[in-house]
Amino acid sequence: MFSHSYHLMVRIKLVSRLPPVNDHAGEGNILTAIRPAVEAKGVTRIFRGTGQDSVRALDNVSVAIRENEFFTLLGPSGCGKTTLLRLIAGFDYPTDGEIQLYGQDIAPLPPFKRPVNTVFQSYALFPHMTVAENIGFGLKMLGKPKAEIEARVDAMLKLVHMQELKNRRTSQISGGQQQRVALARALAPQPKVLLLDEPLSALDYKLRKEMQIELKRLQHETGITFIFVTHDQEEALTMSDRIAVMSAGNILQVGTPWDVYDHPAERFVADFIGETNFLTGMVESAGNGQARIALRSGAKICATAAAGFRAGGNATLMVRPEHAKLVKGRGDLTGTIETIVYFGTDTHIHVRLDEGDVFMVRQQNSRSASCGFENGDKVGISIGDDAAQVLKD
Amino acid sequence: MANRFDVRRQNGFVSVAMLCFFLLYLPIATLVVYAFNDNDSVVIWKGFSLRWFHIAWNNALVIESSIRSFQIAAVAAVLATITATMAALATTRTKPYPGLTLKYAFINQPLMVPEIVTAVALLIVFSRIKIWTGYSGLGYLVAAHTAFCIPFAYLPIRARLESMDLSLETAAADLYATKWKTFRHVTLPLLWPGILAGLMLAFVVSLDDVVITEFVKSGGQDTLPTYMLGQLRRTVTPEVNAISTAFLVLSIGIVTAFFFISRKRT
Numbered sequence: 332m333f334s335h336s337y338h339l340m341v342r343i344k345l346v347s348r349l350p351p352v353n354d355h356a357g358e359g360n361i362l363t364a365i366r367p368a369v370e371a372k373g374v375t376r377i378f379r380g381t382g383q384d385s386v387r388a389l390d391n392v393s394v395a396i397r398e399n400e401f402f403t404l405l406g407p408s409g410c411g412k413t414t415l416l417r418l419i420a421g422f423d424y425p426t427d428g429e430i431q432l433y434g435q436d437i438a439p440l441p442p443f444k445r446p447v448n449t450v451f452q453s454y455a456l457f458p459h460m461t462v463a464e465n466i467g468f469g470l471k472m473l474g475k476p477k478a479e480i481e482a483r484v485d486a487m488l489k490l491v492h493m494q495e496l497k498n499r500r501t502s503q504i505s506g507g508q509q510q511r512v513a514l515a516r517a518l519a520p521q522p523k524v525l526l527l528d529e530p531l532s533a534l535d536y537k538l539r540k541e542m543q544i545e546l547k548r549l550q551h552e553t554g555i556t557f558i559f560v561t562h563d564q565e566e567a568l569t570m571s572d573r574i575a576v577m578s579a580g581n582i583l584q585v586g587t588p589w590d591v592y593d594h595p596a597e598r599f600v601a602d603f604i605g606e607t608n609f610l611t612g613m614v615e616s617a618g619n620g621q622a623r624i625a626l627r628s629g630a631k632i633c634a635t636a637a638a639g640f641r642a643g644g645n646a647t648l649m650v651r652p653e654h655a656k657l658v659k660g661r662g663d664l665t666g667t668i669e670t671i672v673y674f675g676t677d678t679h680i681h682v683r684l685d686e687g688d689v690f691m692v693r694q695q696n697s698r699s700a701s702c703g704f705e706n707g708d709k710v711g712i713s714i715g716d717d718a719a720q721v722l723k724d
Numbered sequence: 725m726a727n728r729f730d731v732r733r734q735n736g737f738v739s740v741a742m743l744c745f746f747l748l749y750l751p752i753a754t755l756v757v758y759a760f761n762d763n764d765s766v767v768i769w770k771g772f773s774l775r776w777f778h779i780a781w782n783n784a785l786v787i788e789s790s791i792r793s794f795q796i797a798a799v800a801a802v803l804a805t806i807t808a809t810m811a812a813l814a815t816t817r818t819k820p821y822p823g824l825t826l827k828y829a830f831i832n833q834p835l836m837v838p839e840i841v842t843a844v845a846l847l848i849v850f851s852r853i854k855i856w857t858g859y860s861g862l863g864y865l866v867a868a869h870t871a872f873c874i875p876f877a878y879l880p881i882r883a884r885l886e887s888m889d890l891s892l893e894t895a896a897a898d899l900y901a902t903k904w905k906t907f908r909h910v911t912l913p914l915l916w917p918g919i920l921a922g923l924m925l926a927f928v929v930s931l932d933d934v935v936i937t938e939f940v941k942s943g944g945q946d947t948l949p950t951y952m953l954g955q956l957r958r959t960v961t962p963e964v965n966a967i968s969t970a971f972l973v974l975s976i977g978i979v980t981a982f983f984f985i986s987r988k989r990t
Contacts, residue, residue: 472896517898
């Protein structure tokens with residue numbers, strides 16, 4: 332017991348003695364780029380409900396988040412992304428596993444001993460304080476001298492373009508401005524890691540787009556590791572350096588936006604991110620990352636495939652709508668056009684395949700010509716050699 | 725605002741409202757008017773005079789029992805408010821669990837049990853304790869008042885806590901505030917209007933209690949209300965009106981002051 336608490340004290344000291352992130356800037360990019368800022372190791376969180384039922388919110392999750400990275404936890408509600416964020420912040424403790432911050436296990440520390448700050452979904456600004464007092468709160472609690480707090484608050488106000496509203500109450504500013512104050516407040520103590528819990532979900536579309544760019548700029552200017560939680564796949568794709576796609580308490584895939592969009596590891600990822608057509612077929616031959624698939628229609632197409640697929644097995648194929656082409660006459664698939672939806676930049680054409688499923692093709696629009704097809708047209712769909720991928724179910 | 729379904733447009737609304745105000749305020753108005761009566765009677769008007777105020781002011785028993793009333797109310801209200809604040813924090817900063825409703829009922833018990841029952845129970849218990857300990861000071865009255873003031877302080881504080889965003893405390897903890905600092909810098913300032921309202925209610929409720937005080941008090945421990953009750957058993961003079969009027973002015977003063985203080989805070 333004694334040795335345990337001593338151990339804890341040493342850990343706390345080590346954590347608080349970590350130099351601020353900015354000090355690493357000169358060490359060279361190769362070293363800092365591969366160094367994990369936050370690492371979850373076999374983290375499980377079980378919520379015991381009333382009676383017998385308990386929920387496994389996180390199931391043996393391991394992930395390494397690099398320094399200076401814009402890392403996104405993406406998944407539908409209930410997938411465990413917010414639970415993981417709360418474990419990193421210290422608002423909750425794992426049932427099992429370690430949360431490491433620069434190599435030290437911080438899982439047993441209370442939130443006020445972690446050099447990690449959070450931007451809350453509801454902003455959680457203190458209503459009895461001014462904008463400046465809100466931003467300076469963390470530094471005040473850390474016992475920083477007044478002059479230092481004032482200087483940092485001014486710098487933060489400048490960073491988020493809020494200098495004029497310094498002395499306003501938080502109830503007297505707009506939602507977008509509250510968002511900026513919440514960001515400035517979380518950034519002011521110069522945390523090692525900034526956690527953002529769906530911070531843009533309360534904003535309207537235009538403001539959200541603006542704040543997405545603003546967040547990228549802030550991350551770039553401060554050099555702080557951002558861990559961003561969202562259920563919005565578009566937001567995740569446009570903002571992140573890397574994305575972890577989560578479902579039912581597990582991380583299914585970690586990769587760059589391009590990785591998870593174009594090379595999804597499994598069906599759930601392909602389905603959750605972007606729009607996708609799924610086809611079923613049989614593997615005719617496989618090897619070398621390529622497979623030849625016989626579709627139910629009888630057509631045979633090439634697809635990329637991970638190792639582990641053997642000839643003779645069933646396979647699910649994924650084809651993104653923009654990677655398929657509508658042709659007059661016979662293609663790899665044939666069907667009848669059911670609906671044509673105009674989107675401005677492109678047109679979505681829904682084709683009822685002869686086998687019965689619906690297949691969507693996205694076609695870029697041009698000013699001079701219409702999409703060239705009409706409802707009820709018999710059409711073919713051609714799938715290029717690079718367009719399809721075999722997926723794990 | 726004033727649409728067809730507005731209650732103010734219902735037939736007879738004005739007359740019912742007027743009747744209510746009439747019944748509420750006519751007795752008080754009469755009491756105040758006759759406090760200035762230059763006569764020994766409380767019902768026959770003779771002329772304007774401040775004589776009864778003068779008499780009350782020079783009545784040592786009135787002043788003594790008034791001071792006692794304020795002492796008991798001040799101590800009991802503060803103790804009750806502190807207890808109620810802790811109780812409110814404990815019953816709102818938790819997920820609902822079986823038995824929580826029972827705890828609400830337990831805390832609010834003085835509101836539900838007839839006061840006379842509490843009074844008799846306290847009389848029996850305290851008389852035993854008096855024999856055992858030999859102590860017969862104001863402590864018993866303070867303890868009794870604190871107990872029945874707790875729900876009055878508890879209700880506004882709990883209402884305030886329930887409307888407070890829990891994520892504010894989480895945010896404070898995230899920004900390096902320990903539990904105590906979170907309470908001191910976030911919870912307490914936001915809770916303050918509720919605490920003031922609770923304190924004021926408890927103070928006023930303690931100040932005009934008769935039943936429990938009458939049963940619990942020892943000899944020579946009259947509070948102003950029990951003193952006045954004693955006076956009524958003899959001849960009633962406008963002195964009682966004068967004391968009541970002074971009390972009324974004081975209560976309005978206290979409530980108004982609290983109102984302005986709490987409005988400034990929010």
